[in-house]
Amino acid sequence: MLNFILIANPETRRVQLFQQALERCGVPPARSISYADLLACRCDLAQFDSPDTIFRFDAPERSFEVDRGFIAAGAELEPDGRHQRISASAAVQLPADLGRIWYQRQWYLGWRQCLKTWTANLQGRILNHPDDIIIMFDKVRCQQILATAGIPVPPMLFDDRNSTITSYDRLCTLMDDRKIDRVFIKLAHGSSASGVVAYERRNGYERAITTVERVAEGGELRFYNSRLIRQYRATDAIADIVNFLASESIQVETWLPKARLAGREFDVRVVVIGGKARQAVIRVGNSPMTNLHLGNDRREIADLPPGLSPVVWEEMLATCERAAACFPNTFYCGIDLLIAPNLREHYILELNAFGDLLQGITWQGEDTYTTQVRMLLTEYLK
Structure with a gap:
């Protein structure tokens, strides 16, 4: 019988849903290992390892x-980087400040190093493999891999020699030179729409629509991830936000129009499991950011616009499967699919190594977790 080891923060809903899927399939509960215990060296994954x-x-x-x-864990890594940095001893003393965005690049470097260390000599199967997780947590690298493989992605905006954009002034210069008036700016290592800015500039006018809250108090600038979408029109505020995000590494891409449902733009989260597109949900936006936790609406796939032909929809799902195939050691992932207003063209916005949390959305009567467990059992029993 397969033994499952689940590494997660135990307080999250994901743990409960995965354990329920195991029970549903007649499999003993997974042994749950917390990230906190691994970070504190209170346990070692090798002690649970077996084929x-x-x-x-x-x-x-x-x-x-x-x-x-x-x-x-990331304090001593990439010493020549441009990102904010803090010592390891100071990091463990950081006060909780709900929603604050800080040390994002250093967080990623530590996360990357820990994943590699924890799994270096494991013999068991890893879902998803850390090598793939690490790339999916780097939006710039991930999109470059997809583009190289011929997967349609929004055109990316780079500085000279394919380097990432490092400042607001440089972003504006590049947009003006290339006659681009709308871009999406994303933290390279952000998730859940943290550090996302929909930015437009034309004819002396500029606007940033964003999840970022800029707080200026006592001579200090702080930036927070917020569920309240804000708009900034003042150049100094926009420059502060972009400069802060750019110092932590950003992905910049052309802001493409999306198809609409009932007058509002939408995209689709598709979960690919075992190489096949399974559960999917339409995310109907109240802003350019369609993440469901931001208060946007969800719709079933049956609600796709009638002008979207079944043949074209299957082509879109096939594109999602080709995107997932770029990461052969990934068993499941969430893929954000943009459908153009003509209901034919489509683009992969990003891949999410943990994008399988679609509560209430089923495929052939199964949620994402049950589909994963059932498919793994089928493979094991062959």
Whole structure:
């Protein structure tokens, strides 16, 4: 019998849903290992290792203790980087400040290093493999891999020699030179729409629509991830936000129009499991950011516009499967699919290594977790 080891923050809904899927399939509960215990060296994954073991890493979310641990783990890495940095000892003393965006690049470096260290000599199967998780947590690298493979992605905006954009002034210069008036700016290592800016500039007018809250107090600038979408029109405020994000590394891409449902733009989150597109949900936006936790509406796939032919929809799902295939050691991932207003062209916006949390959305009567467990059992019993 397969043994499952689930590495996650135990307070998250994901743990409960995965354990329920195991029970539904007649499999004993997974042994749950917390990121906090791994970071504190209170356990070692090697002690649970065997050929019949499946290790599942889930999103390291909703724990500031864990965030501090990853920031501390990244303190001595990439010493020549432009990002904010803090010592390991200072990182573990950081006060909780709900929603604050800080040390994002250092967090990523620590997360990357920990994943590699924890899994270096494991013999069991890892879902998803850290090598793929690490790339999907770097939006710039991920989109470059997709583009190289011929996957349609929004045109990316780079500085000279394909380097990332490092400042607001440089962004404006490049947009003007290339006659681009709308872009999306994303933290390279952000998730859940953290650090996302829909920015437009034309004829002396500029506007940033964003999840970022800029707070200026006592001579200090702080930036927070917020569920309230804000608009900034003042150049100094926009420049502060872009400069801050750029210092942590950003992905900049052309802001493409989306198809509409009932007058509002939408995109689709598609979950690919075992190489096949399975569960999917339409995300209808109240702003350019369609993430469901921001208060946007969800629709079933049956609600896709009638002008979208079944043949074209199958082509779009095939594109999602080709995108997932760029990461051969990934068993499941969430893919954000943009459908153009003509209902034919489509683009992959990004891949999410932990993008399988689609509560209430089923495929052939199964949620994403049940589909994963059933498919793994089928493979094992062959």
